Amino acid sequence: MIAQVMAGLAHGVTYSMGALLSADMAGDAWGGAASTVTTVGAALWAMPLAAIVNRRGRRASLSIGLALGSVGALSALFAAQSxxxxxxxxxxFFLGAAVAMNLQARFAAADAADERHKGRDISLVVWSTTIGAILGPNLFDPTERLGDALGLASFSGAYLVCIAAQWVAILVLQIMLRPEPAPVAAKGKQPKANLREYPVVASAIITNAFSHFAMIAIMSMTAVHMHGHGASMTLIGLTVSFHVGGMYGLAPVFGWLADKWGARPTMLLGLGGTFIAAALLIPWSGNETIVVVSLLLLGLGWSSTLVGSSAVVAKAAPPEQKAGLQGRSDLTMNLTGALGGVIAGPVVSMFGMPVMAVLVIVLMVAVLAGTSALRRRAGHAAR
Incomplete structure (x- = not known):
């Protein structure tokens, strides 16, 4: 949890700043490249980091993800200067490894959790990201002043803070994560899981992937969208903080709901939050107050879906396939998130944020229909 605080700070301080830096260097249409490439990196790093879990344990896997992320921050800093x-x-791309680590930490909690409290323990680790993730965006102005004092290019001072936070997290993991949680799966090579055999797990993976698509597609261009409407850096930072607070702040509530009410209803509750957030953006995307409210709801929807779907995967995946299916979940989640970033830049640049919101709503309806069919299939198979 301490490491997650630092990882959240590193991600929060660079996430939207990366969009601004990318747009500053290559134009507004490239503003979504920051989230796109980062989420592609998170997707592609998910499976290798999951493999490290079976070979060397969670501590090594999480630490390597953070170390790769610090290499990414250094590369971004060099790019801004050169x-x-x-x-x-x-x-x-390398910062994506730190994002993959951040996501994988919730499964480290699930490895050690009692069956009755998987949702709670997953949510506590997700929640612990809140402190750093909320603090990070509010360091926009201080990191810019730091960069100016050191003679760095615009939007690049944040990467110094990112590197420092990531190495503090690595140190904490190496010293304190003892004994480390171990995956349930037996050692040695496991056969590749076929998702067709696990429709309940498949429905959770698809739902979580869509939620991440919606969050990335809308969030990745919010800073650029608001900046284009004349919003101050302070207001942009505050908006991002509300969004990230929604993503992580109420995670324990959703963990409690997953244990008491059910993991699947909690997962579907998140889609409702996404729908409302997108609907708010359609008519009032230029109203700063509505944008802040919408981003808060979007974060809450993402959190509910992440906690609920993670609990479904942790409970429904067979022990011998658990680590592989967890890695598959993060891989799918981040690939669809990357698609959201790819689409967001050109769509918002050409048509505006309301069109992006309509696209999110249409896809949500399709996902609800598809996952309902998978659940019915699982029910028929059980009978």
Missing amino acids: GLYPFLLIGF
Whole structure:
């Protein structure tokens, strides 16, 4: 949990700042590249980091993810100073490893959790990201002043804070994560899981993936959208803080709901929050207050879906396939998130945020229909 605080700070201080830096270097249409490449990196790093869990344990896997993220922050800092945009994309890709670590930590909690409290323990680790993730965006102005004092390019001072926070997290993991949680799966090579055999797990993975798509698609362009409407850096930072607070702050509530009410209803509750957030953006995307409220609801929807779907996977996946299916969940989640970032930049640049919101609503309806069909299939199979 302490490491998650630092990882959240590192991610929070660079996430939207990366969009601004990318747009500053390559134009507004490239503002979504920060989240896109980062989420592609998180997806592609998810499976190797999951494999490390079976070979060397959670401590090594989480620490390596953070170390790779610090390499990414250093590359982004170099790109800003040199004006070489490809190094910025490389930096975003390696920062994705730290995002994969951040997500994987919830499964470390699930490994050690009692069956009755998986939702609670997952949510506590998710919640612990809140402190750093909320603090991070509010360091926009201080990190800019730090960068100016050191003679750094605009929007690049945040990466110094990112590197420092990541290495503090690595130190904490190496010293304090003892005994480390171990995956339930037996050692050795396991056969690749076929999701068709596990429709309940598949429905959770698809729902979580869509939620992440919606969050990335809307969130990745919010800073650029607000900046284009003349919003101050302070207001942009406050909006991001509300959003990130929604993502993590009430996670324990959703964990309690997952244990008491059920993991699947909690997961579907999150889709409702996403729908409302997107609907708010359609007519009033230029109203700063409505944008703040919408981003808060979007964060709450993401949190509820993440906690609920993670509990479904942790409970429904067979022991011998658990680590692999957890990695598959994060892989799918981040690939769809990357797609959201790819779409968001051009769509918002050409048509505006309301069109992006309509697209999110249409896809949500399709996902609800698809996952309901998978659940019915699981019910028929059980009978």
